[in-house]
Amino acid sequence: MRRRQFLASGAALLSVSVAGCVHPAVVLDMDDATADDITDEVSMTPESDSEEYTLVTSARENGSATRTGRYELFDRTGTVRVEDTFYDVSETRLESSETEVFEVLIDFDPDDSTSEVGEIEYDDLPETDRQRLDIVFSEDPPTGEDGYDVGVDYGTAEEVGDESVFVPERQYDIIVDGEERYRVAVNSRTAPEAEYRYEVTEVAPDVETFANQVRTQYLFTLTDLSDAERAVVEEAIDGGYYEDDDSFRSVIDRIRAHEGVEMEDFYGTWLLEYEGVEYLTYAEW
Known part of the structure; x- marks a missing residue:
């Protein structure tokens, strides 16, 4: 679900409006992050x-x-x-x-x-x-x-x-x-x-060296969660969390307190560790 950016080199640009699928109002999506995943995100x-x-x-x-x-x-x-x-x-x-x-x-x-x-x-x-x-x-x-x-x-x-x-x-x-x-x-x-x-x-x-550089700059640990916050994170890992509730907002506030790999006004991507596993985490709020 994470937003991907694509270079438009050589692509035809069409003056056509394309109908898309309905997009959820909020998103928290957490994917396991290997060294290759981390380097792909920032290069x-x-x-x-x-x-x-x-x-x-x-x-x-x-x-x-x-x-x-x-x-x-x-x-x-x-x-x-x-x-x-x-x-x-x-x-x-x-x-x-x-x-x-x-x-x-x-x-x-x-x-x-x-x-x-x-x-x-x-x-x-x-x-x-x-x-x-x-x-x-x-x-x-x-x-x-x-x-x-x-x-x-x-x-x-x-x-x-x-x-x-x-x-x-x-x-x-x-x-x-x-x-x-x-x-x-x-x-x-x-x-x-x-x-x-x-x-x-x-x-x-090499990949591992670059991934470690990225970890040094961006990686943080998500800890001390309430039961409700933990439920949000577990669902985000399992397939994505899409409910705009207090627990979601609380988790997002915790994540946004850290520097993101990409940060915009209403969405961003972070590299975080949760219970010993690294995740590339995409959020919209």
């Missing part, structure tokens, strides 16, 4: 073919690395795990500029589905287009709105590469999917971008 582990991995390893080998992009890569965490070594990453903005970014618009119920530019079967789209559009076409399409129903952020022409049939130049204006025909348009706009410099410092040579 990121990039894939070996990712931009983050390339930058960190290049900065490690060469002293620094640079990149031009529209957003920071390490805005959510500055600690990165490569193999079993942990590095603090500094990300410094050097120069700002502007670039052209593209958005592909889809009308799922066009008034006129006659092609003016060309039509293409969805299955015949290049991989780079399907990667961005699959999330739209894998669900029931939104319809009923005037004009275009969804917009997919493609990024810059450089990010897209040479394979797209829509960006930077639209080669088709109709996608055919079975018996359905969808209209496609492309918008472009100017967006800010910047050059960034990356430098890394090794902070731990």
Whole structure:
């Protein structure tokens, strides 16, 4: 139940509202914390073919690395795990500029589905287009709105590469999917971008060493609980506690008296020990 944060590198951004499940008003969720769990909570582990991995390893080998992009890569965490070594990453903005970014618009119920530019079967789209559009076409399409129903952020022409049939130049204006025909348009706009410099410092040579560093900073022991407070904690361990009662509030006050791994106005994550077991504890109140 703990809130997880995901880097949006390379992901398509959709202008679609998605209905979600009903969320409880309050949460206390306690999960056993191994060394790997602890390090995962406060660091990121990039894939070996990712931009983050390339930058960190290049900065490690060469002293620094640079990149031009529209957003920071390490805005959510500055600690990165490569193999079993942990590095603090500094990300410094050097120069700002502007670039052209593209958005592909889809009308799922066009008034006129006659092609003016060309039509293409969805299955015949290049991989780079399907990667961005699959999330739209894998669900029931939104319809009923005037004009275009969804917009997919493609990024810059450089990010897209040479394979797209829509960006930077639209080669088709109709996608055919079975018996359905969808209209496609492309918008472009100017967006800010910047050059960034990356430098890394090794902070731990292995998982256990880094986990101990985290324990030293954040770990505390939850003790001297009343029977009612203990019942809240035991239920939080067993599957989560979701009742906004006095006992819940009392336990939350005890936890919030300590520094959290992540702390916001209405939620946070803490590393605590209870009856000899370490727990990563997520709470909303």
